[in-house]
Amino acid sequence: MTTTADPQTASTADALRSTYQSGRTRPLAWRRKQLEQMARMLEENEAEFLEALRIDLGKPSVEGFITDIAFVTSEIKPMIKHLTRWNKPKWVSSPLVTLPARSRLVPEPLGVVLVIAPWNYPIQLLLVPAAGAIAAGNAVVMKPSEVSAATSAALGRLVPKYMDTSAVALVEGGVPETTELLAQHFDHIFYTGNGTVGRVVMAAAVQHLTPVTLELGGKSPVIIDRSANLKVAAHRVAWGKWLNAGQTCVAPDYVLVDEKVRQPFLDELGKAITEFYGPDPHASSSYGRIVSPRHFERLTSLMQGGTAAVGGQSEPGDRYIAPTVLVDVDLEAPLMCEEIFGPLLPVIPVSSARQAIDFVAARPHPLALYVFAGDKGVVDQVLAQTTAGGVTVNGTILHLTNPHLPFGGIGESGMGGYHGESGVRLFQHLKPVLTRGTAMDPSIAYPPYTDLKAKIFRRIL
Ligand code: NAD
Numbered sequence: 232m233t234t235t236a237d238p239q240t241a242s243t244a245d246a247l248r249s250t251y252q253s254g255r256t257r258p259l260a261w262r263r264k265q266l267e268q269m270a271r272m273l274e275e276n277e278a279e280f281l282e283a284l285r286i287d288l289g290k291p292s293v294e295g296f297i298t299d300i301a302f303v304t305s306e307i308k309p310m311i312k313h314l315t316r317w318n319k320p321k322w323v324s325s326p327l328v329t330l331p332a333r334s335r336l337v338p339e340p341l342g343v344v345l346v347i348a349p350w351n352y353p354i355q356l357l358l359v360p361a362a363g364a365i366a367a368g369n370a371v372v373m374k375p376s377e378v379s380a381a382t383s384a385a386l387g388r389l390v391p392k393y394m395d396t397s398a399v400a401l402v403e404g405g406v407p408e409t410t411e412l413l414a415q416h417f418d419h420i421f422y423t424g425n426g427t428v429g430r431v432v433m434a435a436a437v438q439h440l441t442p443v444t445l446e447l448g449g450k451s452p453v454i455i456d457r458s459a460n461l462k463v464a465a466h467r468v469a470w471g472k473w474l475n476a477g478q479t480c481v482a483p484d485y486v487l488v489d490e491k492v493r494q495p496f497l498d499e500l501g502k503a504i505t506e507f508y509g510p511d512p513h514a515s516s517s518y519g520r521i522v523s524p525r526h527f528e529r530l531t532s533l534m535q536g537g538t539a540a541v542g543g544q545s546e547p548g549d550r551y552i553a554p555t556v557l558v559d560v561d562l563e564a565p566l567m568c569e570e571i572f573g574p575l576l577p578v579i580p581v582s583s584a585r586q587a588i589d590f591v592a593a594r595p596h597p598l599a600l601y602v603f604a605g606d607k608g609v610v611d612q613v614l615a616q617t618t619a620g621g622v623t624v625n626g627t628i629l630h631l632t633n634p635h636l637p638f639g640g641i642g643e644s645g646m647g648g649y650h651g652e653s654g655v656r657l658f659q660h661l662k663p664v665l666t667r668g669t670a671m672d673p674s675i676a677y678p679p680y681t682d683l684k685a686k687i688f689r690r691i692l
């Protein structure tokens with residue numbers, strides 16, 4: 232990993248721009264080949280990638296396969312299958328005054344795209360947006376996170392082996408390299424990470440009037456209504472929370488549970504944790520680790536915002552923090568003021584769905600919101616009276632796995648959405664083209680403006 236800015240980085244965008252301007256990235260055959268190569272890279276080097284994810288995050292290999300390998304290939308396959316359709320002009324009707332004319336929207340690539348990724352799903356969050364940019368015909372610079380150093384190194388070694396390096400570049404490094412990249416002129420910047428750096432990215436983009444997509448985080452709430460199936464809710468909350476040891480942007484951040492069902496829900500949650508990870512989660516091969524000592528310290532100090540009803544143990548040696556449920560939560564503590572992004576789950580009693588809605592509505596718009604209720608009226612009320620990037624009802628996380636649902640945040644949790652077709656459209660400009668016929672040239676629109684012409688216009692417009 233590079234730790235100081237590489238002089239090479241300074242010319243990355245320029246080098247790719249000249250490739251882009253040569254037209255190399257435009258043919259669908261080139262795009263298809265690059266997408267196939269990306270999928271091949273993952274398939275042929277799966278073991279190396281899974282090992283890197285284990286080193287960085289203690290990621291169980293099943294989890295790594297599902298979330299960082301198969302997720303990417305399942306995004307790439309439809310991009311290849313629908314490449315022609317998603318890049319085809321769309322004919323639209325033309326108003327009377329323009330006739331004779333035909334109108335269409337022509338999808339065009341944007342140019343050179345920069346993708347900056349974080350460390351928690353370090354392959355998926357780099358390659359899925361990059362694949363969309365390639366499918367749309369762009370050149371791409373990928374910047375993996377330096378925090379997941381082993382995965383970054385694996386990508387740094389393998390991407391140039393499989394991809395056309397004249398149009399698809401990978402720059403490893405941290406703040407100096409990213410700062411250097413951000414000073415360059417890109418045609419779109421796709422950033423995933425925290426809101427503080429999101430602001431840095433947006434400020435840099437202003438210099439070149441570059442559009443940005445910001446995929447940020449926030450505190451994603453879970454509302455458990457008294458009408459919920461508590462056993463199912465506990466399983467689904469536990470799965471979404473302790474996947475990747477809680478280091479998931481859409482992980483349940485805290486639970487607002489109806490006080491009437493608080494204790495039975497806590498009991499079910501405790502049982503689900505034991506079912507998933509055994510009596511000692513430290514010994515479980517299905518449970519991950521915290522990414523770095525710095526993040527470990529932050530999380531153990533957040534724990535002070537409540538009392539551990541389940542878990543609470545930690546081991547700095549291997550960056551282990553137990554699946555932890557916190558009760559008697561101090562709402563003013565950092566635990567409830569910043570995104571947790573780790574395996575701590577505060578559970579807060581509320582008197583009603585109304586109170587839960589007010590709690591959520593008083594805070595910044597979350598990236599995800601989860602509501603568990605058997606009563607459809609409660610679900611409808613929560614949906615109508617809260618705002619969030621996306622929602623799963625009676626479940627967690629899964630809305631982001633449906634490629635027909637664009638994934639992204641709103642307000643503090645980000646701007647723009649991707650996945651599936653929307654992940655290709657994001658990197659296209661739909662160029663409107665109106666082509667007039669010349670066989671006829673009605674003179675009505677031309678001066679001199681007579682009374683008759685004025686009358687006709689009043690009738691047809
Ligand atoms: P991170 O520390 O890896 O940072 C993300 C990227 O920004 C890295 O590539 C890093 O090199 C770069 N960076 C860091 N500081 C910078 C600076 N000062 N200037 C320029 N670039 C800089 O990851 P993170 O921010 O800790 O990621 C966690 C956050 O990301 C959480 O808030 C999480 O919710 C969010 N997240 C969102 C999504 C989503 O899809 N919406 C997905 C994953 C994570």
